[in-house]
Amino acid sequence: MNKIKIILADDHQMILDGLSEVLRKHQDLELIGQFPNGKEVIEFVKSNKVDVAIMDINMPELDGISCAKLLKQDFPEIKIIMLTMYAQKSFIDEIIKLGIEGCLLKNNSGKELHDAILRVQSGKYYYDKIKDFTDPTEEIASYKLGEREIEIIKLLAEGLGTNEIATKLYISTHTVSTHRKNILHKTGVNNTTQLVQFAYENHLI
Structure with a gap:
């Protein structure tokens, strides 16, 4: 065979x-x-x-x-x-x-x-x-990601850390950490690496 x-x-x-x-x-x-x-x-x-x-x-x-x-x-x-x-x-x-x-x-x-x-x-x-497989706009909407959360995802994908993101967006590091925690929960991923892949496959970056 x-x-x-x-x-x-x-x-x-x-x-x-x-x-x-x-x-x-x-x-x-x-x-x-x-x-x-x-x-x-x-x-x-x-x-x-x-x-x-x-x-x-x-x-x-x-x-x-x-x-x-x-x-x-x-x-x-x-x-x-x-x-x-x-x-x-x-x-x-x-x-x-x-x-x-x-x-x-x-x-x-x-x-x-x-x-x-x-x-x-x-x-x-x-x-x-x-x-x-769903339409990407429906996919993003289903996760209920806000504009600020999507903005933070993009910055994480660029390799920026919590302090750098806080400085760039003029918000506290605590706020960045809270957003990141909420984003991981909403998307169902476990870490930043998986989050970047999520962003890539959903055309956020």
Whole structure:
């Protein structure tokens, strides 16, 4: 039996470990590479046969979308499945335009990932969860983020600390900390890194 050759790309080792465990349970799949960014993916596919690339959207050096564009340009035979943490319809629209074959939310089950791989490898698309993706304006509204909170998210994404944000916005550090705590609660993320990814995927930055 010819196994489907898979590569994974995500800058979080925990995600890579979890996905690797899922893939190794299926005898029809062969995991041949794991990478922390899109740059290493491009280098690998230049000298290795890959059937399906599974990638996170947000990675350092070369993000998932930019990597996918290069793969579609130079290695169109490779099928691509994008992984994202947040449901957003505009993101789906963008990757469909690029010809990317599939997309899954990171909280989907291992069975869904296996189904997606088989589907795209057969020449079809896997967007069965498209109904779960919302319009970005509805998404932002659903979190009830205020203008000041969105402003603080943007500054956090720029790498500014609490003191710097307080100085820039002419507010106290206590107020900044309170806003940050409220923002994390509303968006359901655990830290600034996840918040930046949320902002990126929702076109706030």
